[in-house]
Amino acid sequence: xxxxxxxxxxxxxxxxxxxxxxxxxxxxxxxxxxxxxxxxxxxxxxxxxxxxxxxxxxxxxxxxxxxxxxxxxxxxxxxxxxxxxxxxxxxxxxxxxxxxxxxxxxxxxxxxxxxxxxxxxxxxxxxxxxxxxxxxxxxxxxxxxxxxxxxxxxxxxxxxxxxxxxxxxxxxxxxxxxxxxxxxxxxxxxxxxxxxxxxxxxxxxxxxxxxxxxxxxxxxxxxxxxxxxxxxxxxxxxxxxxxxxxxxxxxxxxxxxxxxxxxxxxxxxxxxxxxxxxxxxxxxxxxxxxxxxxxxxxxxxxxxxxxxxxxxxxxxxxxxxxxxxxxxxxxxxxxxxxxxxxxxxxxxxxxxxxxxxxxxxxxxxxxxxxxxxxxxxxxxxxxxxxxxxxxxxxxxxxxxxxxxxxxxxxxxxxxxxxxxxxxxxxxxxxxxxxxxxxxxxxxxxxxxxxxxxxxxxxxxxxxxxxxxxxxxxxxxxxxxxxxxxxxxxxxxxxxxxxxxxxxxxxxxxxxxxxxxxx
RNA sequence: GGCGCAUUGGUGUAGUUGGUUAACACGCUGCCCUCUCAAGGCAGAGAUCACGGGUUCGAGUCCCGUAUGCGCUACCA
Numbered sequence: 320x321x322x323x324x325x326x327x328x329x330x331x332x333x334x335x336x337x338x339x340x341x342x343x344x345x346x347x348x349x350x351x352x353x354x355x356x357x358x359x360x361x362x363x364x365x366x367x368x369x370x371x372x373x374x375x376x377x378x379x380x381x382x383x384x385x386x387x388x389x390x391x392x393x394x395x396x397x398x399x400x401x402x403x404x405x406x407x408x409x410x411x412x413x414x415x416x417x418x419x420x421x422x423x424x425x426x427x428x429x430x431x432x433x434x435x436x437x438x439x440x441x442x443x444x445x446x447x448x449x450x451x452x453x454x455x456x457x458x459x460x461x462x463x464x465x466x467x468x469x470x471x472x473x474x475x476x477x478x479x480x481x482x483x484x485x486x487x488x489x490x491x492x493x494x495x496x497x498x499x500x501x502x503x504x505x506x507x508x509x510x511x512x513x514x515x516x517x518x519x520x521x522x523x524x525x526x527x528x529x530x531x532x533x534x535x536x537x538x539x540x541x542x543x544x545x546x547x548x549x550x551x552x553x554x555x556x557x558x559x560x561x562x563x564x565x566x567x568x569x570x571x572x573x574x575x576x577x578x579x580x581x582x583x584x585x586x587x588x589x590x591x592x593x594x595x596x597x598x599x600x601x602x603x604x605x606x607x608x609x610x611x612x613x614x615x616x617x618x619x620x621x622x623x624x625x626x627x628x629x630x631x632x633x634x635x636x637x638x639x640x641x642x643x644x645x646x647x648x649x650x651x652x653x654x655x656x657x658x659x660x661x662x663x664x665x666x667x668x669x670x671x672x673x674x675x676x677x678x679x680x681x682x683x684x685x686x687x688x689x690x691x692x693x694x695x696x697x698x699x700x701x702x703x704x705x706x707x708x709x710x711x712x713x714x715x716x717x718x719x720x721x722x723x724x725x726x727x728x729x730x731x732x733x734x735x736x737x738x739x740x741x742x743x744x745x746x747x748x749x750x751x752x753x754x755x756x757x758x759x760x761x762x763x764x765x766x767x768x769x770x771x772x773x774x775x776x777x778x779x780x781x782x783x784x785x786x787x788x789x790x791x792x793x794x795x796x797x798x799x800x801x802x803x804x805x806x807x808x809x810x811x812x813x814x815x816x817x818x819x820x821x822x823x824x825x826x827x828x829x830x831x832x833x834x835x836x837x
Numbered sequence: 838g839g840c841g842c843a844u845u846g847g848u849g850u851a852g853u854u855g856g857u858u859a860a861c862a863c864g865c866u867g868c869c870c871u872c873u874c875a876a877g878g879c880a881g882a883g884a885u886c887a888c889g890g891g892u893u894c895g896a897g898u899c900c901c902g903u904a905u906g907c908g909c910u911a912c913c914a
Binding site: 344345346348378380381384434436438439446447449450451452453454455456457458459464488489490506509510511512515516517519520521522523524525527529530531533534549550551552553554555575577578580582583584585586617618619621624627628642645646647648649650651652660663664665666667668669671675717718719743746747777780790791792793794795796798799800805806807808809810811812 | 838839840841842843844845847848849850851852853860861862863864871872873874875876905906907908909910911912913914
């Protein structure tokens with residue numbers, strides 16, 4: 320793909336002198352949500368494509384809800400996805416004092432004012448309901464929601480009351496007439512009448528700076544050129560632009576990302592949907608980071624027409640483009656009740672695709688970590704048996720979906736302590752009583768095979784079944800279950816070779832199905 | 838309540854200046870391969886492009902309305 324056939328947006332390329340600086344700014348109030356992870360990815364991709372910087376800012380101004388543990392999980396999550404941030408992490412709470420003085424400066428300049436209205440008691444209902452009720456009441460009584468008796472209070476009077484210790488909040492003075500406009504890179508031209516915008520609170524009466532003030536100030540200080548974030552911030556962007564203007568600063572470019580919703584098009588929430596929305600779940604349930612990153616990239620963004628969907632990071636960086644992001648929310652498809660579809664099918668498919676096609680050398684360390692965690696890793700695998708483990712992993716990875724499968728379905732390759740699948744035993748073993756005698760005989764025969772290769776094992780088994788007058792398939796399938804506990808798996812002769820002569824013979828003679836299932 | 842955004846097969850999407858049988862991926866069905874299950878190959882089902890109007894010779898694509906969903910509207914972030 321040449322740059323001619325795939326031009327970058329004019330908006331993002333207008334000034335080459337300006338280095339792109341973007342940030343990911345999560346609030347540390349829980350684990351890293353996949354929607355947030357996707358925002359981080361898009362910011363990172365954009366930064367890398369433009370040769371810019373990707374920064375991390377922790378928005379920990381809500382002291383009650385922010386936790387260090389959450390901050391750690393965010394950092395770990397980014398690391399797992401390979402999204403390395405440039406420069407030091409900015410903690411928003413460190414800047415609170417600067418935010419306060421900036422708000423006071425706005426008051427001094429007459430761009431903001433002190434609001435002495437006593438803080439409203441929060442009623443015992445949902446925030447949303449409170450907003451609706453207030454709006455309805457105002458409409459019914461003909462009250463302009465923007466009327467505030469302190470907006471035009473004389474300066475001296477305001478000073479005097481403040482000096483007297485009367486508590487006040489600071490609100491931005493939003494122009495009465497006019498319209499706010501900006502061009503969102505994804506959502507296009509945005510317009511909002513000032514009459515729709517209430518004078519927003521900048522500083523709470525306890526001196527705590529509020530979100531809209533803090534983001535703007537921090538983004539200015541960090542030199543952010545492009546704000547790439549969730550669509551839930553789209554409408555509030557007008558307020559933030561007002562603040563950039565009040566501070567006399569250049570307004571950055573905005574690109575809002577479509578939200579990620581649950582299958583019923585409801586908001587994807589940790590409370591309702593649990594662990595599927597947490598990034599760490601994917602790590603803990605055996606996802607390959609590159610696979611999940613690839614999947615995440617496809618939530619709300621499409622590669623250029625005709626392109627493939629399985630993309631390396633380098634390809635992602637090269638092909639990524641903010642104007643290929645679409646506006647409709649992405650639906651994250653999963654069925655909580657069905658373990659086979661616990662997360663999006665396509666994510667699962669993509670992970671399987673990565674597991675079976677990625678370079679073995681990259682996969683092995685992940686498999687090692689998994690086997691270690693399940694106490695299935697033996698030190699020999701690092702030394703004398705390194706060739707063996709490579710062959711074994713390469714053989715079994717062909718039909719695995721997650722790294723977990725190496726320790727569950729793949730357990731029999733690494734340990735004698737494996738379970739028999741009930742259905743497999745019934746179908747492949749118990750159905751045919753003769754097997755009770757035939758399997759040990761097959762073991763005897765296999766012990767004579769030299770060398771113990773797949774081809775030799777096949778020749779021996781087929782000769783044996785011919786002599787015994789049974790179908791080869793009968794003993795092949797029975798062997799599979801005897802050796803692996805399962806009804807499915809790789810070509811059986813490869814399995815013989817990998818399991819080896821001794822272990823194969825031993826398992827064929829084990830009689831375990833008759834002991835455990837009779 | 839107000840304002841905003843969205844709406845293409847089960848899911849993710851393409852279709853960017855309106856122009857032949859609406860394209861791709863996942864999933865699903867069947868066949869081939871075969872020692873099983875996958876993978877792979879081949880074939881197929883599945884969309885009156887949310888609904889209703891309008892503009893036009895012609896609309897998924899433009900305009901208006903309706904519905905639904907979501908977001909924002911807070912001394913939350």
